Amino acid sequence: xxxxxxxxxxxxxxxxxxxxxxxxxxxxxxxxxxxxxxxxxxxxxxxxxxxxxxxxxxxxxxxxxxxxxxxxxxxxxxxxxxxxxxxxxxxxxxxxxxxxxxxxxxxxxxxxxxxxxxxxxxxxxxxxxxxxxxxxxxxxxxxxxxxxxxxxxxxxxxxxxxxxxxxxxxxxxxxxxxxxxxxxxxxxxxxxxxxxxxxxxxxxxxxxxxxxxxxxxxxxxxxxxxxxxxxxxxxxxxxxxxxxxxxxxxxxxxxxxxxxxxxxxxxxxxxxxxxxxxxxxxxx
Numbered sequence: 001x002x003x004x005x006x007x008x009x010x011x012x013x014x015x016x017x018x019x020x021x022x023x024x025x026x027x028x029x030x031x032x033x034x035x036x037x038x039x040x041x042x043x044x045x046x047x048x049x050x051x052x053x054x055x056x057x058x059x060x061x062x063x064x065x066x067x068x069x070x071x072x073x074x075x076x077x078x079x080x081x082x083x084x085x086x087x088x089x090x091x092x093x094x095x096x097x098x099x100x101x102x103x104x105x106x107x108x109x110x111x112x113x114x115x116x117x118x119x120x121x122x123x124x125x126x127x128x129x130x131x132x133x134x135x136x137x138x139x140x141x142x143x144x145x146x147x148x149x150x151x152x153x154x155x156x157x158x159x160x161x162x163x164x165x166x167x168x169x170x171x172x173x174x175x176x177x178x179x180x181x182x183x184x185x186x187x188x189x190x191x192x193x194x195x196x197x198x199x200x201x202x203x204x205x206x207x208x209x210x211x212x213x214x215x216x217x218x219x220x221x222x223x224x225x226x227x228x229x230x231x232x233x234x235x236x237x238x239x240x241x242x243x244x245x246x247x248x249x250x251x252x253x254x255x256x257x258x259x260x261x262x263x264x265x266x267x268x269x270x271x272x273x274x275x276x277x278x279x280x281x282x283x284x
Contacts (some may be wrong), residue, residue, distance in 0.1 A: 005048050008097075016035050125204060
């Protein structure tokens with residue numbers, strides 16, 4: 001019978017600490033290496049076969065997971081908060097953390113978290129970048145209002161961000177001097193540029209062959225629009241990974257903004273029949 005080796009990885013921005021143990025807990029190797037694909041390839045050639053590895057979920061985990069997965073017998077990602085509760089210790093450093101993760105994996109105590117596929121994570125990155133653009137656009141719109149209020153300029157709040165009214169305000173209001181006008185134009189140009197980029201990103205996701213069919217089905221649910229459907233498909237992921245309706249609903253609720261439309265969706269789906277309908281959709 002082939003011996004299985006267990007590897008704990010403590011992942012950081014520039015380095016990866018590792019600890020290799022067998023089933024009895026004997027350490028076969030430990031150390032650290034630069035967090036680059038070249039160094040990971042060279043390190044994997046030195047590993048005993050077969051091996052399984054685990055690492056904590058961080059911002060750097062995704063690309064390392066994708067790079068190691070083809071060579072590993074199994075690869076797991078641990079939930080960071082639950083892992084800290086299990087492997088709490090007064091003495092902590094990268095070597096000890098890698099050993100703790102290895103022991104959790106070896107003894108089947110690892111609090112494993114869901115790792116979406118590479119394709120879903122790539123599209124999720126696009127959606128989150130779109131959300132960043134929306135936040136920046138709101139900041140710039142608020143800044144336009146603040147600049148006008150600082151100068152004591154009266155304006156119509158409901159029409160301020162409409163192109164025609166904004167041009168008319170700059171050209172006809174005598175309280176807006178040349179310096180303020182240039183700042184307002186710069187803010188407006190930034191808002192328009194962010195709006196166009198946001199629209200391009202959303203259209204690219206809506207037309208994506210991997211998401212198109214699912215998004216269309218989700219939008220048949222009352223109050224679900226394209227952004228809610230994309231958030232559902234990319235952030236929540238596969239509904240079949242949830243053991244019961246409550247866990248699925250909680251995960252969905254945490255990833256949606258607190259608005260009336262989103263709460264209406266949750267209230268609609270909270271009923272058993274709608275949840276079963278959704279599960280049946282995605283099993284077909």
